[in-house]
Amino acid sequence: MTQEKWSQLRQRLLKTVGQNNYTTWIEPLEFDELEGGVAVFHVPTNFMGNYVSQNFADLILHELSLSGEPVQRLSFRVAANSPVRPARSAERAEEPFQELTDQHAELENPTQRAAGTVVNKMETLQAAPLDPRFTFDSFVVGKPNELAHAAARRVAEGGPVTFNPLVLYGGVGLGKTHLMHAIAWELTARKPDLNVLYLSAEQFMYRFVQALRERRMMDFKHLFRSVDVLMVDDVQFIAGKGSTQEEFFHTFNALVDQNKQIIISADRAPGEIKDLEDRVKSRLQCGLVVDLHPTDYELRLGILQTKVKQYGATYPGLQIADGVLEFLAHRISTNVRVLEGALTRLFAFASLVGREIDMDLTQDCLADVLRASERKITVEEIQRKVSDYYNIRMSDIIGPKRLRSFARPRQVAMYLSKQLTSRSLPEIGRRFGGRDHTTVMHGVKRIEELKQTDGQIAEDVEMLRRALEA
Numbered sequence: 001m002t003q004e005k006w007s008q009l010r011q012r013l014l015k016t017v018g019q020n021n022y023t024t025w026i027e028p029l030e031f032d033e034l035e036g037g038v039a040v041f042h043v044p045t046n047f048m049g050n051y052v053s054q055n056f057a058d059l060i061l062h063e064l065s066l067s068g069e070p071v072q073r074l075s076f077r078v079a080a081n082s083p084v085r086p087a088r089s090a091e092r093a094e095e096p097f098q099e100l101t102d103q104h105a106e107l108e109n110p111t112q113r114a115a116g117t118v119v120n121k122m123e124t125l126q127a128a129p130l131d132p133r134f135t136f137d138s139f140v141v142g143k144p145n146e147l148a149h150a151a152a153r154r155v156a157e158g159g160p161v162t163f164n165p166l167v168l169y170g171g172v173g174l175g176k177t178h179l180m181h182a183i184a185w186e187l188t189a190r191k192p193d194l195n196v197l198y199l200s201a202e203q204f205m206y207r208f209v210q211a212l213r214e215r216r217m218m219d220f221k222h223l224f225r226s227v228d229v230l231m232v233d234d235v236q237f238i239a240g241k242g243s244t245q246e247e248f249f250h251t252f253n254a255l256v257d258q259n260k261q262i263i264i265s266a267d268r269a270p271g272e273i274k275d276l277e278d279r280v281k282s283r284l285q286c287g288l289v290v291d292l293h294p295t296d297y298e299l300r301l302g303i304l305q306t307k308v309k310q311y312g313a314t315y316p317g318l319q320i321a322d323g324v325l326e327f328l329a330h331r332i333s334t335n336v337r338v339l340e341g342a343l344t345r346l347f348a349f350a351s352l353v354g355r356e357i358d359m360d361l362t363q364d365c366l367a368d369v370l371r372a373s374e375r376k377i378t379v380e381e382i383q384r385k386v387s388d389y390y391n392i393r394m395s396d397i398i399g400p401k402r403l404r405s406f407a408r409p410r411q412v413a414m415y416l417s418k419q420l421t422s423r424s425l426p427e428i429g430r431r432f433g434g435r436d437h438t439t440v441m442h443g444v445k446r447i448e449e450l451k452q453t454d455g456q457i458a459e460d461v462e463m464l465r466r467a468l469e470a
């Protein structure tokens with residue numbers, strides 16, 4: 001592909017993704033070469049490469065194939081003279097530092113890194129830039145994250161340090177980085193003089209290793225001990241890295257002694273981080289440790305609705321049919337990043353083909369995501385949930401008793417098994433104490449009827465379905 005062709009293609013992408021997305025994500029892409037079916041682009045930051053790859057790769061590939069280019073894959077590389085953004089966990093797969101496990105590797109590996117990656121540019125590394133999208137305003141609060149959000153808000157007020165450190169932990173893509181950036185934005189807006197340093201644990205290590213190498217440990221110590229607020233993202237990264245942990249421990253103590261706020265994020269509770277020294281664990285546990293729970297249906301729906309509002313500006317006129325967001329919130333329960341990616345893709349495709357976003361388009365466009373996030377619900381799981389819900393024993397659901405107080409929950413469980421699993425009626429019957437398939441069919445029918453006439457049953461079924469799909 002020639003540069004000229006790429007320029008033409010970019011113009012077509014502009015029409016599809018809108019001016020804002022174009023300026024932010026597409027325009028900065030520099031086409032480098034096409035080799036063996038892989039189109040290589042230079043990007044200013046890892047973050048950007050990652051974002052484009054998650055959200056626009058399909059679209060770019062689609063355009064490339066329309067224009068007859070033999071491209072199967074896109075590759076995004078950081079241009080050698082670009083500034084650095086914190087390495088996010090999604091980018092970590094590309095990071096050779098992942099292999100570092102002992103002190104020796106920790107000190108030796110940086111020079112061995114390939115050209116054009118993060119370490120070469122360490123000299124230019126200041127505090128990691130904050131993502132302008134990650135603010136409190138754009139953070140949707142629900143039951144699973146309300147405590148973490150409240151704690152983050154409190155710290156962001158910048159009042160007297162009450163809990164130190166604040167540790168936010170939770171699984172992939174649940175909003176830890178978003179909340180940390182939101183705290184940093186808010187603090188710097190309220191108190192512009194405050195010296196807030198946000199960086200990933202990887203960057204902490206890079207800086208430490210560099211300082212050792214250049215015999216500038218005094219500068220390093222001075223820098224880290226003079227901040228007012230230190231935020232270290234993904235602290236689990238330093239586990240098993242002896243001297244980095246030690247330096248982190250001293251930095252931590254020095255700041256706490258000066259009553260400076262520390263905010264940490266991790267992918268699990270400090271006590272559960274393998275190879276993290278006990279003294280570091282216990283320091284982390286001294287403050288307020290709050291977790292971001294996996295999202296529930298309501299939170300996912302809330303996030304989707306918020307994002308749709310934001311997309312409204314980029315894709316004016318695009319319509320979303322009733323039920324699509326609910327469907328996505330039900331079906332994509334892995335993490336928020338995947339949910340967001342799905343929506344971005346949906347909007348881009350809908351605008352490409354000029355259609356309303358309805359169920360058909362959604363199923364077509366997101367077939368792979370939907371397949372990947374399909375969670376297999378088992379009949380046993382359904383029986384357990386239903387027996388908990390009605391406060392009866394599992395054996396009563398499966399057993400022969402015909403009492404109404406057992407028979408109705410049993411029918412609900414049969415109905416849900418039919419709806420939520422791919423089991424046939426005879427298979428379901430077997431799992432309900434060897435009942436005949438006609439009994440199951442009767443149970444399913446009965447609940448279908450009752451759902452129309454009995455509000456309580458309809459509500460029970462809905463609650464159970466949500467609990468099972470969450």
Ligand SMILES: Nc1ncnc2c1ncn2[C@@H]1O[C@H](COP(=O)(O)OP(=O)(O)OP(=O)(O)O)[C@@H](O)[C@H]1O
Pocket residue numbers: 088089090134138139140141145170171172173174175176177178179267303336337340
């Ligand atoms: N409650 C929320 N409201 C709005 N957006 C959210 C929420 N939770 C997560 N997100 C979005 O989901 C994406 C992933 O979130 P984030 O990067 O903060 O996750 P993380 O917990 O730091 O994950 P990782 O462990 O992979 O670093 C971001 O785009 C973020 O804005």
